[in-house]
Amino acid sequence: MKLDFSKGLIPAVIVEDETNDVLMLAYMNEEAFQKTLETKRTWFYSRSRGQLWNKGETSGHVQHVRSMYIDCDQDTLIVRVEQIGVACHTGEYSCFFTKIV
DSSP: OOOOOTTSOEEEEEEETTTOOEEEEEEEOHHHHHHHHHHSBOEEEETTTTEEEETTTTTSOOEEEEEEEEOTTSSOEEEEEEEOSOSSTTSOSSSOOOOOO
């Protein structure tokens, strides 16, 4: 199956494999996707910095890829990982820590 990068970036929902906790949402371009497949660690494309980044490269809070799933439209990923440390840049375990309702 081939991902559809025709619009440039695809969303990647990152889930802790053991607990099923949703950790974060990030974006991948084709290069980030390929690097993720090759290294079995998550790579993303930063929309604000306009460049690739490897999750945990500076913090040590890495994500080891356990499995990846593509949706029916081939334009969104779920990436199941083993999270080492916290996922959120704020220091929270997950980026989804603020309850609205």
